[in-house]
Amino acid sequence: MSISYADAGDLRTIEITGRLDVDGAGSVASQLVELTEAPRKGVIVDLSSLKFLASIGIRALIQSAKAVKARGGKMALVVDTDSTVMMSIKATGVDQFVPVFDSPDDAAAAIA
Amino acid sequence: MVEPAGHDNGAGDADDSATRTVIVRPGGIRAAAAVDDRVHYLVVVEGEEPGRRVEITDKPTVIGRSRPADFVIADALVSRSHCRVGLVMGEVFVTDQGSSNGTLMEGARISGSRFLGPGDRFIVGSHVFEHEWRSRREVEAMRAQDSDLEKAKTYVRSLLPRPLVEGPVRTDWVLQPSANLGGDMFGYHFIDERTYAVYLLDVTGHGTDAAMHAVSVMNVLRQPNVPGLDARDPARMAAHLNEMFQMESHGGMLLSLWHGVVDLASRTVTFVSAGHHAAYLVAADGATAALDVSNVLIGMMPGYAYRSGQAAFSAGSSLYLFSDGVFEVEPANGEEWDLERFVQLLVAPSATGKPGTQGILENVKARTGRDTFEDDFTLVASTFG
Numbered sequence A: 001m002s003i004s005y006a007d008a009g010d011l012r013t014i015e016i017t018g019r020l021d022v023d024g025a026g027s028v029a030s031q032l033v034e035l036t037e038a039p040r041k042g043v044i045v046d047l048s049s050l051k052f053l054a055s056i057g058i059r060a061l062i063q064s065a066k067a068v069k070a071r072g073g074k075m076a077l078v079v080d081t082d083s084t085v086m087m088s089i090k091a092t093g094v095d096q097f098v099p100v101f102d103s104p105d106d107a108a109a110a111i112a
Numbered sequence B: 001m002v003e004p005a006g007h008d009n010g011a012g013d014a015d016d017s018a019t020r021t022v023i024v025r026p027g028g029i030r031a032a033a034a035v036d037d038r039v040h041y042l043v044v045v046e047g048e049e050p051g052r053r054v055e056i057t058d059k060p061t062v063i064g065r066s067r068p069a070d071f072v073i074a075d076a077l078v079s080r081s082h083c084r085v086g087l088v089m090g091e092v093f094v095t096d097q098g099s100s101n102g103t104l105m106e107g108a109r110i111s112g113s114r115f116l117g118p119g120d121r122f123i124v125g126s127h128v129f130e131h132e133w134r135s136r137r138e139v140e141a142m143r144a145q146d147s148d149l150e151k152a153k154t155y156v157r158s159l160l161p162r163p164l165v166e167g168p169v170r171t172d173w174v175l176q177p178s179a180n181l182g183g184d185m186f187g188y189h190f191i192d193e194r195t196y197a198v199y200l201l202d203v204t205g206h207g208t209d210a211a212m213h214a215v216s217v218m219n220v221l222r223q224p225n226v227p228g229l230d231a232r233d234p235a236r237m238a239a240h241l242n243e244m245f246q247m248e249s250h251g252g253m254l255l256s257l258w259h260g261v262v263d264l265a266s267r268t269v270t271f272v273s274a275g276h277h278a279a280y281l282v283a284a285d286g287a288t289a290a291l292d293v294s295n296v297l298i299g300m301m302p303g304y305a306y307r308s309g310q311a312a313f314s315a316g317s318s319l320y321l322f323s324d325g326v327f328e329v330e331p332a333n334g335e336e337w338d339l340e341r342f343v344q345l346l347v348a349p350s351a352t353g354k355p356g357t358q359g360i361l362e363n364v365k366a367r368t369g370r371d372t373f374e375d376d377f378t379l380v381a382s383t384f385g
Helices: A022-035 A055-070 A084-092 A104-111 B136-159 B208-222 B234-244 B339-347 B356-368
Strands: A002-008 A011-020 A042-046 A050-053 A074-078 B038-046 B053-055 B061-064 B083-088 B091-096 B103-105 B113-115 B121-124 B127-135 B169-176 B182-192 B195-206 B255-263 B268-274 B279-282 B288-291 B309-312 B318-322 B377-384
Touching: A002 A022, A011 A022, A011 A055, A011 A104, A022 A055, A042 A055, A042 A104, A050 A084, A055 A074, A055 A084, A055 B195, A074 A104, B038 B136, B091 B103, B127 B136, B136 B182, B136 B208, B169 B182, B169 B356, B182 B208, B182 B377, B195 B208, B195 B318, B195 B377, B208 B234, B208 B255, B234 B255, B234 B268, B255 B318, B268 B279, B268 B288, B279 B339, B288 B309, B288 B339, B318 B339, B339 B356, B356 B377
Parallel strands: A011 A042, A011 A050, A042 A074
Antiparallel strands: A002 A011, B038 B053, B038 B127, B061 B083, B083 B091, B091 B113, B103 B121, B121 B127, B169 B377, B182 B195, B195 B255, B255 B268, B268 B309, B279 B288, B279 B318, B318 B377
């Protein structure tokens, strides 16, 4: 499991790969919240290479999205349509709170 | 704060559009304990009692199958006096005592004594041992935490209802908590003689805080004596809980809930799934129906209008509520495991000898090659006459 980010102008793209499960998810989740705190207008969280998303990861996504919204920014997720991660996103209703796209370009266009 | 690593400060790169990448891994940030406080421990990583730990001293600890070994492990592959671990000039060494099956390090049998650095492991029979070098204070804190977790597990268990073995509804359940205690809870009761309520909730995260949160929410579900709240309306109940338990005022915690109210006379169930996957109705002939309405987690969006669904069922049908811990299992045997396979098991459990939910748990263990799971495994089955 790893988390990385890249900045381009006012857009930050954060990518999480591997399995966001119980072991170690706490530290990745808190790093995600920290990385979304940077004063960028747009934040994309790319989960297309994530194999598994545990509930603690869901919580971190919601906390991040709330923080980004609170400072007037926009956040979007990139998730593979047929993945188990998409199943978790839909079951928990995260997609009703944060827009979800299947490519980083679509996500960037939507929050630009 | 996470800082970009490997960033060259000298190259005039103040340009805001520069791309910076950092790779961070879990466990990378850990406060270093004061060196002089650290003690050498021998800890069981795999085997009968994972987490069992003894201090390594100048007086070697003998590992063996029976007394007078200091560290007795019930393992047929272990010799009576198998190997010993002790300090020599402040360093840890493991010495094979001429055991039948050997002491293995890095896949090979050791002969005589071998140096054991911090984090090094060796294998004795089906047990894996590790040399841990850490502060006494850390170990004490861990022990206290383990004992608190055990108490929390016992308390959560004491709140769970007894199985219903007779009457119009028979209900049977199994809850196997994960090692670090997940936030699963469930309950059921009769609102009146023809109305039966059943619910299952799963708080995000693990540990005593998640369990405490689950207990608070459960207490509302168990005694819904709120003016203006109809206990027969699960969508209203979800909305009520959502107003009470917003994440900002509850330690950032969220929860998923499946709550059904069953009218036994008309054989219908009205339900809400709030950020929770479907519950399943399985008819006597094996036909299944997923009971699911798209709603968000409780605690996520204030004022969210939860919607309910309704389904009819035939006599002899069973309603299965479960947490994601039953299908989000990573098999240890290379097999595939997911929600669909779990639901197939509800319809056609393979023979294990044990009936009911316990039998289904045994089936999942057999299919995934696992005895313990990383999340709570909770399954509640109600069968209607």
